[in-house]
Amino acid sequence: MRCGRIQKLLEERGETSLSPVDRQHLEACPDCRLYARDWSMLTQGLKLISQEPIPEPSLGFSARLLRRLDEENAPGFLRPEFYENAGRRVIFATLVLVFTLLLAMALPASGPVRHKPNVDTYWPQPEVLTTRNAPVYVGSFPPVPAWVEVKSVSYHWR
Amino acid sequence: MESNAQERLEVEWIRRAQQGDHEAFGLLVEQYQRRVFSTVFHLVHQQNEVEDLVQEIFIKTFRAIRSYNFRAPFGAWVARISVNHCYDYLRRKRSSRLNYYWQLSEDSRRMLERGLEPQQRESPPSIEEQAVLKDLVKKLLDRAPAEDRMVLVLKEIDNLSVEEISEVLNWSVSKVKVRLHRARKRMLADLKRCR
Numbered sequence: 351m352r353c354g355r356i357q358k359l360l361e362e363r364g365e366t367s368l369s370p371v372d373r374q375h376l377e378a379c380p381d382c383r384l385y386a387r388d389w390s391m392l393t394q395g396l397k398l399i400s401q402e403p404i405p406e407p408s409l410g411f412s413a414r415l416l417r418r419l420d421e422e423n424a425p426g427f428l429r430p431e432f433y434e435n436a437g438r439r440v441i442f443a444t445l446v447l448v449f450t451l452l453l454a455m456a457l458p459a460s461g462p463v464r465h466k467p468n469v470d471t472y473w474p475q476p477e478v479l480t481t482r483n484a485p486v487y488v489g490s491f492p493p494v495p496a497w498v499e500v501k502s503v504s505y506h507w508r
Numbered sequence: 509m510e511s512n513a514q515e516r517l518e519v520e521w522i523r524r525a526q527q528g529d530h531e532a533f534g535l536l537v538e539q540y541q542r543r544v545f546s547t548v549f550h551l552v553h554q555q556n557e558v559e560d561l562v563q564e565i566f567i568k569t570f571r572a573i574r575s576y577n578f579r580a581p582f583g584a585w586v587a588r589i590s591v592n593h594c595y596d597y598l599r600r601k602r603s604s605r606l607n608y609y610w611q612l613s614e615d616s617r618r619m620l621e622r623g624l625e626p627q628q629r630e631s632p633p634s635i636e637e638q639a640v641l642k643d644l645v646k647k648l649l650d651r652a653p654a655e656d657r658m659v660l661v662l663k664e665i666d667n668l669s670v671e672e673i674s675e676v677l678n679w680s681v682s683k684v685k686v687r688l689h690r691a692r693k694r695m696l697a698d699l700k701r702c703r
Binding site: 358361385388389391392393394395396397398399400402404405406407408411412413414415416418419420422423 | 528530531534537538541542545549550555558559562563566567570638642644645646648649660665667689692695696700
C-alpha cells in the first residue's frame with residue numbers, strides 16, 4: 351500500500367516531495383529504491399530529449415505552403431482524398447458484385463430463386479399410382495379439364 | 509494591453525482565413541509554426557519527416573478552419589490537429605517491438621548502469637552517459653503505444669499541465685491522469701524487461 355503511494359508521489363512530484371518517513375521507507379524498501387532509480391533515469395532521459403534543438407522551418411516554408419493551398423484551390427484540382435474516396439467506393443462495389451455472384455453460384459439450380467414457383471392450383475396429372483397387388487388406376491377424378499392432354503388411360507398390373 | 513491587441517489581430521486573421529484568405533492564414537502559420545514543429549519533432553523523432561508533417565498539418569488546419577468556433581484558444585486547437593495527425597502517422601508507421609536495449613554496446617550499458625548507482629547520482633552524468641541515456645529513452649518512447657507516447661511527450665517534454673493536455677487531446681482531466689500513470693508504468697515495465 352505504502353509502496354504504491356510512494357511510487358505515485360515519485361512520479362507526480364519527484365523524490366524531493368517525499369516526507370522523512372516516506373524517505374526512510376524508500377531507503378529500506380528495495381522495490382521502491384529500484385522504482386525511484388528507474389523513474390529518475392526516465393525523467394533524466396526525457397529532460398535531455400526536451401533540451402534537444404528543435405528543427406527550424408526551412409527558408410520559404412510558409413510561402414511553399416501557401417502555394418500548395420493555391421494549387422489545391424485552383425479549378426480542376428482533385429484532392430488526394432477524392433481519389434481515396436473514389437477508390438474505396440470502387441473496391442466496395444467490386445466486393446458487393448463478387449459476393450452476389452458467389453451467392454448466385456452457391457444456390458441450387460431449382461428453387462424459388464432460380465425458377466418461378468408453380469401455379470397454386472394443382473391439377474392431377476395422368477400418373478400411375480401403384481399399390482402392391484392392386485390394380486393401378488390412372489385417374490380422371492376429379493375431372494380433368496378439357497385442355498389437359500391425357501395421353502393414355504389404362505390399367506396396369508404389377 | 510499589447511497581448512490584447514495581439515489577440516484581436518489574431519481573431520481578425522482567423523476570421524479572414526475562414527473566408528478563404530490565404531494571406532491571413534500565412535500570418536497564422538508564421539505565428540504557430542515553431543510550436544507545431546516542436547510538437548511534431550518530439551512526437552515523431554524523425555527529423556527528415558517533420559517538415560512534411562507540419563505542412564500536412566497546416567493544410568488540414570486550413571481546410572478545417574471554418575469549423576473553428578473560438579471556444580478553445582487557437583493554439584490549443586492547432587495543437588489538437590497536430591497531435592491527431594502525428595497519432596495517425598505513428599499508428600501507420602508503428603515501430604516493431606524489437607528489443608533495442610540489447611543493441612546498446614556492452615560498454616554503453618555498463619556506463620548507463622554505473623551512472624545510475626545511488627552513490628554516483630549526485631554527480632552530473634558525463635556527456636557520453638547523457639547520449640546513451642537519451643538514446644535509450646528515445647528508443648523506449650519509439651516502442652511505446654502511440655497514445656502513451658503522446659501523453660508522455662506532452663507532459664514530460666513539452667511540459668504542458670494536465671489541464672492543457674486535456675484541452676489538446678480533448679480528454680477529461682481524470683482520463684489524462686489515468687493515462688499518464690498507465691503510460692509511465694508501462695514504460696518502466698518496458699525498461700525493466702530490457703534489463
